[in-house]
Amino acid sequence: MEHLDLSPYDYADSPLPLLCVGWLGKQHGIQQWDHPAMSRKVLDAFERASRRAVSRTLGEHDCDFCTEEPVATGNGEYRYYSHSGVTYTAPVLVKHYVRDHGYRLPSPLQESLLDPRPLPWDxxxxxxxxxxxxxxxxxxxxxxxxxxxxxxxxxxxxxxxxxxxxxxxxxxxxxxxxxxxxxxxxxxxxxxxxxxxxxxxxxxxxxxxxxxxxxx
Ligand SMILES: [Zn+2]
CATH class of the missing domain: 1.25.40 (Serine Threonine Protein Phosphatase 5, Tetratricopeptide repeat)
Structure with a gap:
């Protein structure tokens, strides 16, 4: 499953509208054309926000960019709820892409991760x-x-x-x-x-x- 960053997510019947982040594949490669480098603060916030994988019914997915065994795999996704009202979805492999393949999160998500305020009930x-x-x-x-x-x-x-x-x-x-x-x-x-x-x-x-x- 490959999607352009910040394109609408159209998989299954999502109860909320979602934007894609890090659904990488061979066609578009590591998408990071204008994504800013991730600071240590952003990386830590990203790690904290990516602890609980959900929707594990998606099936196992292999990384398309690993050139040596073992190839990284993942099942499920992380969802990030921003104060702006936008919700992002990323495959669990997003952590591997950031760590091992130089992928960078799009800037609106990076900014959202740094927002320390609790989400208001919306x-x-x-x-x-x-x-x-x-x-x-x-x-x-x-x-x-x-x-x-x-x-x-x-x-x-x-x-x-x-x-x-x-x-x-x-x-x-x-x-x-x-x-x-x-x-x-x-x-x-x-x-x-x-x-x-x-x-x-x-x-x-x-x-x-x-x-x-x-x-x-
Ligand atoms: Zn890989």
């Missing part, structure tokens, strides 16, 4: 929370929403994820993701707690919380 957050709450919505999109809600350090993200933990279909498919997301928001929002005892949550959700705490 229309994207509302959309994801509504997806989680509505069993009639597409299940793939609902799993997507579960994984991305921790981008908002907000009580409403916790409430939406607690709702998800009551939804059998979502728990079957994404129970651990619900747990990981809950854990991440609870860590990010000091003083907030679950509204039910953790022991009342489904096993898979608790397993996700435990796994997230283990990763730290």
């Amino acid at each position: 229309a994207r957050a509302e959309r994801l929370a509504a997806l989680v709450a509505d069993p009639a919505e597409d299940i793939g999109a609902r799993c997507w929403a579960v994984a991305d809600l921790p981008h908002w350090q907000d009580r409403r993200a916790i409430d939406a994820l607690e709702l998800a933990a009551l939804d059998e279909e979502l728990v079957d498919l994404a129970g651990r993701d619900i747990g990981r997301s809950l854990s991440q928001v609870l860590i990010a929002v000091p003083g907030e707690r679950l509204s039910v005892p953790e022991s009342d949550l489904p096993f898979e959700v608790r397993a996700g919380i435990t796994a997230d705490r283990a990763v730290g």
Whole structure:
């Protein structure tokens, strides 16, 4: 899958509009024509923002630029939510492209990564929370929403994820993701707690919380 940087992402049924970053391939090569060099600060922020791969259903993808074995592979993507309202998607291989092939992120994403302010609860957050709450919505999109809600350090993200933990279909498919997301928001929002005892949550959700705490 190869896309031009900052072109609209048209894979699957994304519940939110996304712009592509780092979907590199042989046709366009390492796209960095006018991308500025990445400072140490940007690299650190990029690393922090690229810890949790989501949408792992995309399938394994090989790097087209490795000339020696082992060739780097990756599955899934990272999503970056900017204050401007733009959301970027990059394949997990983007970290390898930056580290080993001199790829540079487009400047709007670099600038966004340096913005230290927490994301305000916005229309994207509302959309994801509504997806989680509505069993009639597409299940793939609902799993997507579960994984991305921790981008908002907000009580409403916790409430939406607690709702998800009551939804059998979502728990079957994404129970651990619900747990990981809950854990991440609870860590990010000091003083907030679950509204039910953790022991009342489904096993898979608790397993996700435990796994997230283990990763730290
Ligand atoms: Zn490579």
